[in-house]
Amino acid sequence: MTEQELLRRESLQKLRELGIEPYPAEMFDVTAHATDIVTNYREEVLEDGTKNRLNYQSVALAGRIMATREAGKAMFMNLQDSSGRIQLYLRRDDFVEPIDGLTASQPINKSDGVTASHPVTTTEAPMFDTVIKKLLDLGDYVGVKGFAFRTKTGEVSVHVQEFKFLAKSLRPLPVVKKDAEGHIYDAFTDPEQRYRMRYVDLTVNPEFKQVFLKRSKMIRTIRNYLDELGMLEVETPILQPIHGGAAARPFKTHHNTLDMTLYLRIANELYLKRLIVAGFDGVYEFAKMFRNEGMDRTHNPEFTALEFYVAYKDYNWLMEVTEILLERVARAIHEEGASTVQVGDHTIEFAGPYRRLTMFDAIHQYTGLNVETADEADLRNYCRQNHIEIDASMGKAKLIDEIFGEKWKNT
RNA sequence: GAUCCCGUAGCUCAGUCGGUAGAGCACUUGACUUUUAAUCAAGGAGUCAUGGGUUCGAGUCCCAUCGGGAUCACCA
Numbered sequence: 047m048t049e050q051e052l053l054r055r056e057s058l059q060k061l062r063e064l065g066i067e068p069y070p071a072e073m074f075d076v077t078a079h080a081t082d083i084v085t086n087y088r089e090e091v092l093e094d095g096t097k098n099r100l101n102y103q104s105v106a107l108a109g110r111i112m113a114t115r116e117a118g119k120a121m122f123m124n125l126q127d128s129s130g131r132i133q134l135y136l137r138r139d140d141f142v143e144p145i146d147g148l149t150a151s152q153p154i155n156k157s158d159g160v161t162a163s164h165p166v167t168t169t170e171a172p173m174f175d176t177v178i179k180k181l182l183d184l185g186d187y188v189g190v191k192g193f194a195f196r197t198k199t200g201e202v203s204v205h206v207q208e209f210k211f212l213a214k215s216l217r218p219l220p221v222v223k224k225d226a227e228g229h230i231y232d233a234f235t236d237p238e239q240r241y242r243m244r245y246v247d248l249t250v251n252p253e254f255k256q257v258f259l260k261r262s263k264m265i266r267t268i269r270n271y272l273d274e275l276g277m278l279e280v281e282t283p284i285l286q287p288i289h290g291g292a293a294a295r296p297f298k299t300h301h302n303t304l305d306m307t308l309y310l311r312i313a314n315e316l317y318l319k320r321l322i323v324a325g326f327d328g329v330y331e332f333a334k335m336f337r338n339e340g341m342d343r344t345h346n347p348e349f350t351a352l353e354f355y356v357a358y359k360d361y362n363w364l365m366e367v368t369e370i371l372l373e374r375v376a377r378a379i380h381e382e383g384a385s386t387v388q389v390g391d392h393t394i395e396f397a398g399p400y401r402r403l404t405m406f407d408a409i410h411q412y413t414g415l416n417v418e419t420a421d422e423a424d425l426r427n428y429c430r431q432n433h434i435e436i437d438a439s440m441g442k443a444k445l446i447d448e449i450f451g452e453k454w455k456n457t
Numbered sequence: 458g459a460u461c462c463c464g465u466a467g468c469u470c471a472g473u474c475g476g477u478a479g480a481g482c483a484c485u486u487g488a489c490u491u492u493u494a495a496u497c498a499a500g501g502a503g504u505c506a507u508g509g510g511u512u513c514g515a516g517u518c519c520c521a522u523c524g525g526g527a528u529c530a531c532c533a
Binding site: 048049050053113116117118119120122126133135137138139183184195196197199201203217218219220221222223224227229230231232233234235236239249250272292293294299335337339342344345349351435 | 466467468469470481482483484485488489490491492493494495496501502514526530531532533
């Protein structure tokens with residue numbers, strides 16, 4: 047264990063000795079979220095200059111402590127909950143109640159110069175001095191109760207009156223800091239770490255939650271549309287005795303009771319088609335597929351695919367459905383319902399109608415090659431000249447497919 | 458699968474010509490009652506991915522292995 051992990055276990059132990067449960071089982075009733083308060087907090091300035099706080103005067107928030115700043119007998123923290131971050135303000139004077147088992151720390155001997163505006167108390171504040179200042183670590187889950195206000199530097203904050211541990215964090219979190227100009231320090235950027243420890247990535251880079259939210263919206267939009275078209279959502283076998291429906295290397299496993307080899311599906315196509323044969327007019331499935339092949343950022347050994355199959359329709363119908371589906375998905379992931387998506391320097395318009403052309407026309411238009419009049423030898427020649435890999439087994443149709451794949455899909 | 462690059466403190470990184478292992482943040486101790494990359498003072502923290510080689514001496518040079526990244530090929 048690292049030094050920090052040992053220290054955190056020590057603070058855990060000390061909390062328990064003080065009778066403070068670091069992992070309470072009872073519910074903490076959350077009544078507000080960080081972003082709502084920051085966005086909607088209101089206050090008015092009265093004629094005599096005093097401020098009147100208008101809302102969020104009794105709130106309870108829960109989240110993780112991501113940063114602390116000590117300022118003498120006050121303390122600032124950043125609390126991060128599912129909505130975002132908000133600053134907490136804690137004052138020593140608010141935590142003067144004794145704690146069983148925690149006796150006299152050093153008396154405060156700075157009481158000589160007490161001023162009226164800052165009534166420094168000589169009372170002990172064990173909750174503040176020991177528990178919050180010493181035994182709290184970055185990353186701890188806490189619940190706080192208090193009221194919203196605006197600090198003199200203008201930041202909407204929560205003045206904490208009650209502080210409770212909800213779950214002590216035993217491992218240090220990468221600390222990402224951002225300065226006033228937006229420069230990011232100590233960013234958690236290692237792609238390996240980010241992919242394998244998504245829970246850490248999402249904690250310290252919460253903006254990536256957007257990816258999860260958008261994915262969920264996309265799936266829900268597709269599901270709603272296909273349901274609207276009268277299709278039935280189904281689930282088909284993942285463990286298959288014969289891995290059909292695609293050409294890919296499968297993961298292999300063994301069923302003990304049946305004593306037989308099974309494969310994780312590489313496709314669900316054949317089972318969906320059987321359901322059409324069985325009499326359903328339309329079926330679809332969001333299906334995890336498993337392919338035991340080379341992987342990179344865009345090729346996951348377990349990836350999710352959507353397939354749908356319908357009876358009595360044709361490709362014209364499918365083109366229309368595809369247009370509508372893609373446009374709906376594009377609009378769904380934008381707050382303002384935009385149908386365009388920015389990819390690098392390109393803006394892609396997902397709203398239909400899309401240009402429609404045949405495979406032959408597409409090839410002709412983008413390569414000048416007329417595959418309709420060309421014979422097999424012509425096609426082979428073209429492939430050789432354009433460095434398209436082919437082999438002797440390929441016939442005319444396959445050669446056209448290869449040319450299309452190389453020249454059109456990449457355009 | 459091919460080529461190139463990377464692996465040093467919890468995090469992000471520096472480390473010159475081969476000569477005692479460095480910085481910021483995080484952590485520990487202390488000061489500070491509206492701070493915000495808080496600040497100030499002091500301190501602790503490392504099997505330099507692993508194994509081998511060259512050398513008086515290797516984080517540094519060479520070889521191998523492992524892990525990762527980028528590009529290309531293939532696939533979705």
